[in-house]
Amino acid sequence: MSVVFTCLDADTLGGVQQVTHTLAQGLAGRGHEVHVIGLHLSAAPFQYVDRPRYHRHVIGGPPVEAERRRARRRADERVKELLGEIGPGYAVMTSPSVVARLSGLLPARLRPIGQYHGSYDHARGCWHLGSIRRHYPALDQAVFLSEDDAWSFSEHALLPNAWSLPNPLAAWPEHTAALEAPRVLGVGRLEGVKRFDRLISAFARAGAPPPWELHLIGDGDELERLREHAAGEGVADRVVFRGLVPAARMSREYLDASILGLTSEHEGLPIVLLESGAHGVPAVAFDVSGGVRSAGPVLVPPGDVAAFATVLARLMDSAEERRRLGAAARARAEAFRLDLVLDRWEELFAHIER
Known part of the structure; x- marks a missing residue:
């Protein structure tokens, strides 16, 4: 099957990006066709995977440019065209901003999944909770990082589709720290x-x-x-x-x-x-x-x-x-x-x- 991960910016140094590339490499290693899409060009790209087994795409320029109406329309057209070329599977949108932007662009053969990489407490303190309440109930699944947070969103944001999936470790070390260094x-x-x-x-x-x-x-x-x-x-x-x-x-x-x-x-x-x-x-x-x-x-x-x-x-x-x-x-x-x-x-x- 196809799995598409979309970030606002897929290559900046950050937790969302690290998790996205780790999951993409892992799922590609299991035989899935995986794509990572960055809606914006990163000002300082960081290399997470030396030899990616997945496809990487950057759609638009830096965020300032992407906010211009004409550039935004062109970028949305490119996203829609790219998604139209990808086979049946799942579209994993990694933030409320991405969910709001892609809601009308996904083809029916890509089942929509919305991630949230923050906590419920953080979401309710900013605009994220309102956006999640508006856009996530219509998705096939809303994915949160812990059972505590999935329960909180289910109970307090009335999400019927909350699910818990943790972040992964990219590798498991053979050795452990001696814990003697000061x-x-x-x-x-x-x-x-x-x-x-x-x-x-x-x-x-x-x-x-x-x-x-x-x-x-x-x-x-x-x-x-x-x-x-x-x-x-x-x-x-x-x-x-x-x-x-x-x-x-x-x-x-x-x-x-x-x-x-x-x-x-x-x-x-x-x-x-x-x-x-x-x-x-x-x-x-x-x-x-x-x-x-x-x-x-x-x-x-x-x-x-x-x-x-x-x-x-x-x-x-x-x-x-x-x-x-x-x-x-x-x-x-x-x-x-x-x-x-x-x-x-x-x-x-x-x-x-x-």
Whole structure:
């Protein structure tokens, strides 16, 4: 069968894009004809898969251009033409914006599936919930990242077609971290929503002496502000800004870490929690979604930097506690192995056919 994944932007560095390419490669490996469509051209493309087995398409220019009425019409015509050339199967639309845009463009032979990569709590705090309520009930299936979120959308957004499918791990590591290196790791875009300022503050207040360091992997507009924040917290010499790290080298980063910290304002099901857990690295995270809870980190009330610092201090002080929690994290991560998640996608397709 054919499976089409459509993103606003399919090649920017981000969780939606990483999951999309992982699923596309996995389903293509199982013999499906898979297409990944980006409605907009990425300003800074990131390579997720070295040798893709699926077809990749970019429809329009950058988002500013795509907002012009004439360019939007041309892009919609190209999407409709492309979809018309693809055989029967499923159209997976990865966000409310994509669902709203493609609703009138899909041929009948492509069964519509709407994903949402955020949490119910985040959706109700912005325009997403209204859009999901308007557009997702008409789809064959609405897919969310955790059972908690699927239940919330079903109950509070009155969705009759809610389904739960987690994000997958792209690979399963053979080796696990020794958890002896004095290193706390943070991974993600250096943008406001990730709130790395909170992670820096928690690291500073945890009071661990040198040689403990906080390594931040990622790039973004917040870099200079975060440098200043680290200096203000008195840990500028122990917060290391690593920049972008290629996907192929991330396994080494987890193996060299002892703790992962996640201090985002909101998340769906962060891949970083799954990857760190698979490497046996314990994580501390704000309790912001069912997806975060399903990954099994040590949970801290949202925004409570003091509580976060207390947990960090406990883990930095005890290698035994790190090993105990790291082993539990790896066991929990088993459920997110790619083959198991692909099985669940194929079960979803069979459910729709019934």
